[in-house]
Amino acid sequence: MDGQRSVLIVDHSEETREVLQTALERRGLRTFSASRAGAGLELARRHRPDLIVLDLELDDAGSEDLPGGFAEQSCRDHIPLVMLGTVRRDAKSPPEGEFVAKPYHYGPLIRKIEELLHTPPVALRRSA
Amino acid sequence: MPSLFVIRGNDQGTRFELSESLLRLGRDASSTIQLHDTEVSRQHAELRRSGKHFTISDLGSSNGTFVNGERIRRQPLSSGDQVQIGQTMMLYTGPSGDFDADLADVISIAAATAKEESQIIRSITQEEGSRIFGSDAAFAENPWLARARSNLQVMYRTALAVSHTLDIDQLLYRIMELIFEWVEADRGCIMLVDPEDNSLRPKVRRTRRKTRPDEKITISKTILDYVTERREGVLTSDARQDERWSPAGSILKMGVREAICVPMQARYDMVGVIYIDTHTTPQEIIRQGTAEKFTEDHLKLMVAIAHQAALAVEDTRYYSAMVQAERLAAIGQTVATLSHHIKNILQGIRGGSYLIELGLTEHDESVIDKGWNIVEKNQKKISALVMDMLTFSKEREPDLATADLNHVIGDVVELMHAHADELDVDLQWQPDGTLPELVFDPEGIHRAVLNVLTNAIDAAGENEESGRVTIRSEYLSDAALVRITIEDNGSGIPPAQVEQLFSPFVSTKKGRGTGLGLPVSQKILTEHGGRILVDGHSAPGSRFTLELPAVLPKTGRDTT
Numbered sequence: 046m047d048g049q050r051s052v053l054i055v056d057h058s059e060e061t062r063e064v065l066q067t068a069l070e071r072r073g074l075r076t077f078s079a080s081r082a083g084a085g086l087e088l089a090r091r092h093r094p095d096l097i098v099l100d101l102e103l104d105d106a107g108s109e110d111l112p113g114g115f116a117e118q119s120c121r122d123h124i125p126l127v128m129l130g131t132v133r134r135d136a137k138s139p140p141e142g143e144f145v146a147k148p149y150h151y152g153p154l155i156r157k158i159e160e161l162l163h164t165p166p167v168a169l170r171r172s173a
Numbered sequence: 174m175p176s177l178f179v180i181r182g183n184d185q186g187t188r189f190e191l192s193e194s195l196l197r198l199g200r201d202a203s204s205t206i207q208l209h210d211t212e213v214s215r216q217h218a219e220l221r222r223s224g225k226h227f228t229i230s231d232l233g234s235s236n237g238t239f240v241n242g243e244r245i246r247r248q249p250l251s252s253g254d255q256v257q258i259g260q261t262m263m264l265y266t267g268p269s270g271d272f273d274a275d276l277a278d279v280i281s282i283a284a285a286t287a288k289e290e291s292q293i294i295r296s297i298t299q300e301e302g303s304r305i306f307g308s309d310a311a312f313a314e315n316p317w318l319a320r321a322r323s324n325l326q327v328m329y330r331t332a333l334a335v336s337h338t339l340d341i342d343q344l345l346y347r348i349m350e351l352i353f354e355w356v357e358a359d360r361g362c363i364m365l366v367d368p369e370d371n372s373l374r375p376k377v378r379r380t381r382r383k384t385r386p387d388e389k390i391t392i393s394k395t396i397l398d399y400v401t402e403r404r405e406g407v408l409t410s411d412a413r414q415d416e417r418w419s420p421a422g423s424i425l426k427m428g429v430r431e432a433i434c435v436p437m438q439a440r441y442d443m444v445g446v447i448y449i450d451t452h453t454t455p456q457e458i459i460r461q462g463t464a465e466k467f468t469e470d471h472l473k474l475m476v477a478i479a480h481q482a483a484l485a486v487e488d489t490r491y492y493s494a495m496v497q498a499e500r501l502a503a504i505g506q507t508v509a510t511l512s513h514h515i516k517n518i519l520q521g522i523r524g525g526s527y528l529i530e531l532g533l534t535e536h537d538e539s540v541i542d543k544g545w546n547i548v549e550k551n552q553k554k555i556s557a558l559v560m561d562m563l564t565f566s567k568e569r570e571p572d573l574a575t576a577d578l579n580h581v582i583g584d585v586v587e588l589m590h591a592h593a594d595e596l597d598v599d600l601q602w603q604p605d606g607t608l609p610e611l612v613f614d615p616e617g618i619h620r621a622v623l624n625v626l627t628n629a630i631d632a633a634g635e636n637e638e639s640g641r642v643t644i645r646s647e648y649l650s651d652a653a654l655v656r657i658t659i660e661d662n663g664s665g666i667p668p669a670q671v672e673q674l675f676s677p678f679v680s681t682k683k684g685r686g687t688g689l690g691l692p693v694s695q696k697i698l699t700e701h702g703g704r705i706l707v708d709g710h711s712a713p714g715s716r717f718t719l720e721l722p723a724v725l726p727k728t729g730r731d732t733t
Contacts, residue, residue, distance in 0.1 A: 060547045064524035067540060148520045151527035
């Protein structure tokens with residue numbers, strides 16, 4: 046890695062992707078983005094980002110198992126996962142990570158992303 | 174699908190669909206069917222599918238499980254069974270195909286053939302039906318036959334009264350009127366059980382002329398208690414000769430000679446009582462030679478009338494409870510869809526203003542620009558939403574004007590080009606050059622086409638390879654019709670969803686749709702005397718045809 050930290054944004058909303066990309070890139074972060082879960086997972090495997098922002102209301106996956114693939118990836122590579130929205134309370138195995146309920150404010154979301162990026166993985170697992 | 178419908182208790186009006194093969198009923202949040210009833214055990218009973226139906230088993234609950242009033246440990250359910258656990262009463266309904274599954278094989282409707290032809294010899298209208306009891310000389314000679322006929326007539330008229338109204342008060346009034354026409358009662362009233370506190374509340378009161386209309390009807394509590402506790406009708410005549418009514422009883426003091434009091438027993442509950450009485454003074458008895466006005470026949474018939482009326486009262490109540498529950502569900506769905514949509518718009522505005530703020534702090538105009546665009550876009554979304562809501566909610570007449578339909582559609586296409594580009598969709602517009610100027614509501618049709626076209630572009634945008642939407646106009650001068658056809662190559666619409674397409678506030682776009690677009694388009698077309706035709710899978714995508722009558726402007730100067 047070239048030292049530049051990267052964030053993957055998977056969100057159906059072009060606006061959300063644009064806002065997050067603009068804000069994060071100005072903080073010196075590299076961003077990848079996808080509007081669908083499939084393409085998002087592909088990017089996650091290829092680029093091994095340092096953090097994934099995942100919208101929980103994507104079209105191309107049943108909301109039940111949508112975070113599954115990302116949770117696996119996040120667990121294996123110790124990548125923090127920030128999920129936008131909520132999972133159903135009765136979901137069988139809620140994925141580990143940070144949940145940000147909608148509608149959210151961008152300021153606190155970006156601060157949370159930065160915080161997680163500066164937390165070493167070990168400490169992160171404990172706090173999650 | 175089999176279901177349990179709560180007809181009494183805290184969850185009243187809730188319908189639980191029995192979609193799984195094993196369901197647990199209880200107070201616990203982990204129950205498949207959670208009942209908010211403190212008399213229900215945490216894990217009270219379970220329903221297990223066996224064949225088409227369900228069997229209910231009690232899971233050792235403290236207060237027991239009852240089916241049709243009997244405590245059970247294990248019991249197969251059939252449609253119409255009444256399941257009570259704690260204070261909660263539920264009605265079980267089996268699978269819908271339950272009764273008529275095989276009937277199609279044994280009953281068929283066939284056109285008459287030459288060989289086997291039944292002829293209609295006599296037909297009778299609904300109104301004529303009652304005339305079968307009309308006066309006929311033959312009956313006059315046989316008193317028994319005459320009485321039987323009169324009784325049958327009363328029942329027939331009760332059945333009619335019951336079938337004619339959904340208004341309980343009106344129904345009870347009719348029943349009372351009927352009773353008074355048939356029996357020589359002086360006073361009568363119908364009392365209904367108030368579901369709130371189980372007390373009897375008078376609903377209808379009637380007196381005959383000779384009693385003072387302002388006279389208060391006092392009903393013996395002894396009689397009422399007997400009737401409500403035993404659920405039996407009673408005929409009381411001379412109180413002193415009847416041992417069941419002790420001299421200490423209230424009848425004696427009130428001096429009631431004859432009374433009939435019957436329970437209104439419905440399918441599940443006693444919903445009330447009907448009471449009639451007649452007061453004969455000693456002078457009248459001397460004059461007439463007898464005090465007997467009420468007979469056992471009267472009592473029997475009163476029981477039957479009360480049962481009929483009770484069924485109707487119960488039906489009406491369940492019907493209203495169901496309508497209410499459905500209305501609440503519809504409101505819930507509306508609010509959910511709308512708030513989801515508005516939430517997304519709010520999220521967009523927050524994003525836009527965040528970028529504007531960022532740009533202002535960093536003095537970077539390009540970021541401000543980006544933010545401003547997002548705010549603008551969302552502002553348009555709100556305005557579209559409000560317009561759709563207005564169109565949908567108000568009864569309106571189309572604002573007719575003479576205009577060029579191709580122009581109107583062209584405007585929409587131009588407006589949507591940016592959206593199509595965004596989703597990589599190729600948008601093709603094929604206007605029919607022969608289309609003359611027509612009279613229609615240009616703004617309305619603009620809105621209707623816009624909504625359908627937006628959906629088509631969204632659907633085509635899902636096509637991974639290359640999205641394509643074609644919109645064309647077509648003038649059918651012979652039929653005086655215009656067709657606007659919009660085709661996409663998206664994934665089509667599953668048959669199950671086609672039915673719901675035009676139901677308001679049902680959206681499959683996961684919060685990006687208001688669920689108003691198609692209902693609004695349909696409303697506009699209907700107002701024009703037109704319609705929308707849907708082909709959910711005109712391979713590969715779907716095709717929507719907006720059809721409206723082609724109204725040519727009147728010739729002359731006046732073209733507005």
